Amino acid sequence: MQLYQVDSVKRNSLAQQVMDQIVSLLISGKLKPGDKLPSEVLLMEQLDVSRPVVREALSSLETLEVIHRKPREGTFISEKIGSGPFRAMLAIYINNLPAVIEARMTLELGLVTIAAEKITDEELEELAETIENIRRNDEDYGKYDKQFHRIIAYSAKNPIVEGMIESLLIAHEKTDSLIKYREPELTIQYHTAIYEALKKRDSIEAYRKMYDHLKYVRDKILNGQEDL
Incomplete structure (x- = not known):
């Protein structure tokens, strides 16, 4: 199977370039969506890269839910891409990292303002x-942090942006994985401030508190990268 017309990949950032080739075709x-990709061997030949590079690229695309693998059948473009092209980008x-963080900020800041108008009492209880749970699990609270942001995103109840929300959470995981040290008390303070604004149905205050939180995360991650 020929992977259409592609350029052979040069040997810098190889896995990322393989990803770019596949996503550009998409x-x-x-x-x-639903198309089957060539085998790993054919991808290696057509893109002039090694098997580990192909596997790394495919693994990343699978994590992003751009592709999915079926045992004994092969690798396919995910049907979800049709409703969620944000995953491809x-x-x-x-x-x-700056682009990923800014994309996350753009989506979350918009969603939290709408959430302030639509969030239910039950969803507020879930946020609380x-x-x-973060307070009780201060050494490993990543899943509760992600859950907090997921509840807010879905409470906006907007079907047009729902396709972006899971991609938003993937961006959340990407940025979260780069945080070198945890500060649970600060996370609790930021989340509580957002929660109180939502409880008051105050969109402007919710926006401000979410911005404070995400700006802190952005600065912490990007400053940490400079130290590497």
């Missing part, structure tokens, strides 16, 4: 539970 329409820029 964005151009040459690959579509995220795949291209996943290693551009996540804050309490």
Whole structure:
């Protein structure tokens, strides 16, 4: 199987370039949801890269839910891409940290303002539970942090942006994995401030408190990268 017309990949950032090639074909329409990709051997030959590079690229695309693998059948473009093209763009820029963080901020700041108008009492209770769970699990609270942001995103109840929310959470995981040290008390303070604004149905205050939180995360991550 020929992977359409592609350029052989040069030997810098190889796995990322393989990802870019596949995603570019998807964005151009040459690959579509449900299409089967060539085998690893054919990808190696067509892109002039090693098997580990191909596997790394495919593993990253699978994590981003751009592709999925079926045992004994092969690798396919995910059907989810049709309703969530944001995943494809995220795949291209996943290693551009400032861009990923800004995309996360853009989505979350918009969603939290709408959430302030639509969030239910039950969802507010769920938010409060996540804050309490962070307090109880201060050494490993990443899943409760992610849950907090997921509840807010889905409480906006907007079907058009729902396709972006899971990609938003993937961006959350990417940025979260780069945090070198945890400060649970600060996380609790930020989350509580957001929760109180949502409880008051105050969109402007919710925006401000979410911005304070995400700006802190952005600065912490990017400053940490400078120290590497």
